[in-house]
Amino acid sequence: MSFRSLLNQTATIKRRSATQSTSSGGAKYPVTTVCDAPCRIQMDSSSEASIGGRASATAQGTGYFLFGADIRSGDYIEAGGLAYEVVGPPRNAGGHNHHLEVTLTEARPNL
16 A cells, blocks of 8 residues: 555645734734645544633644645644644654654634
8 A cells, every 4th residue: 555545635735924914003914825735634632721711622633744745834734624733843754755744733723
């Protein structure tokens, strides 16, 4: 079985552009779609925390992409109807330019 056949989802990679000022002096972060890339997402863990008396759950996982995919720390990806934020830089898995791995947290971005 090839690695490519294990990438059973397509991720839309979105990236925030440089900050722009709004007319009221606030910050605006335009988002652009970078590309669609084959991937596999595997959720590894979840945790709950109480924030202001409300329970908040967070899930973390790993995203697997073909080597050379245009994905960076801080990007958002959408796959399978869910949104994730890329936490930290992509890792060259095994150091052999075979594939990239990224750490993901489930996100609800206001994109």
